[in-house]
Amino acid sequence: MSNAIVGIDLAERKQMVVVVDHDSKVLARRTFRCRAWDLGAGLDWAAEHAARAGFAGVTVACEPTGHRWRVLGQLAADRGMAFVCVQPAMTAWSRRAEDLTSDKTDEKDAVLIARLTAQLRCYVPEPVDETWGRLRHLGARREHLIVGMGVRVRSPRSRSQITRIAATQERERNGCRAVSSAAGHTHSSNARICWTWATVGAAAILAETGDLTRFRTARAVVKHAGLAPREKQSGAFTGRTKITGHGRPALRLAAWRAVFAARHANPVHAARYQHLTSRDTNKLTPTQAEAAIAAAILRHLHAVVTTGQHWDAEIATHGRPKPSTISTAA
Structure with missing residues (x-):
């Protein structure tokens, strides 16, 4: 039954x-x-x-x-x-x-x-325990502080208002640092193995994805963020390839913000960005290159979390080496 x-x-x-x-x-x-x-x-x-x-x-x-x-x-x-x-x-x-x-x-x-x-076109929702609930709360709080600081910077004010805003921004920066630090240490089993594009960036991404082990492949995480490429090709026609834009917008934003830290702190991603924006064939715009690096960050984070191994620059650049086969003479 x-x-x-x-x-x-x-x-x-x-x-x-x-x-x-x-x-x-x-x-x-x-x-x-x-x-x-x-x-x-x-x-x-x-x-x-x-x-x-x-x-x-x-x-x-x-x-x-x-x-x-x-x-x-x-x-x-x-x-x-x-x-x-x-x-x-x-x-x-x-x-x-x-x-x-x-x-x-x-x-x-x-x-x-x-x-x-x-038709089985459904899914079992991820249970939220105390750790993941705390991490998601900190991620939402960090986003609120970042947006608040940006709004105050762009709003034209008088000199006296600017003085008060500066004091408010300093308090918000301190709060953002505290929230970021707490987010980076909330899920220590994952955060401790993240690499030089910042533990806080990894924690912000994990706050949106939840447990990455529930994704079978790294490409599934990229699709979940809406960063997967969408091709348009039929017969002799080849359209412009764009990202899907579907999925979780907050996750896409967290990955995009991590790109800026990666370009300065991670030599692998910096070299990748330079190559994508300067190659002779199919040169990408800066925005397209940032989207490609954001997708790479999600793939790398999925590999780090699911395998439990530290990020390796050699593997990130050239991929995991295939096992060599030794042929024996008859």
Whole structure:
């Protein structure tokens, strides 16, 4: 016996719950006028209808938007129910693909979430423990301080205001240094093996990616950041290659900021940047070269974390040497 699928479209005070089988046939549907943390009765209602249909249990699915999905995940865990998420972008693309009208209603979205789950186009969200939660909080706090300092620098003020702003900026710089230092030491098992483009930069990236061991390949991390190249080629036509731009914008920003430290502190990345911007064939602009180095930083960080080995300049430049085969004479 398998589980029925409970698709839930979350909102502020209206939660749409549908129970479907693996063929997307709706077994029951109901609208609950409550907040997300009061949805326990809705999960119990869905479990009862799934049991009547002969299912052993239910798998709860929703979109990871806002904070409500974490509340729903906790409610499902308290009841021993499996919990998965469907990316909102996947839901939007599927909505356009199956209905040319692009209608968007809570009822249709809940069914669509359940259908995508039945097709295994979903994922199990990463559990956030105390360490990763602390690291993500510090990363968000550091971003807030950096943006605040930039806004104050660019705002035209009078001389007296500039004096007060200078004092405020100094306090914010000290706070940013303290937050960066704490972020660099929060996850010491990963931060201690990072290389010379700054432990703080690695911590800022890890605050957005979470545990890198959940990514099977380094390219998956690059795609997650939206830094993977997107080619356009058909027949004799070859378009301009750009980065996808999809994924996690905050991760892309953290990797891009790490490039500036890498260009000055890391000779491998500095040489790579010089080569990409000065070669005769397919010379890149400075912005394109920075995007390429940002993707390389993510790949290197994934290799360092997943293998547990220190960053090696020789391997980063030429790749891991292949084992030589020794032929024996007959």
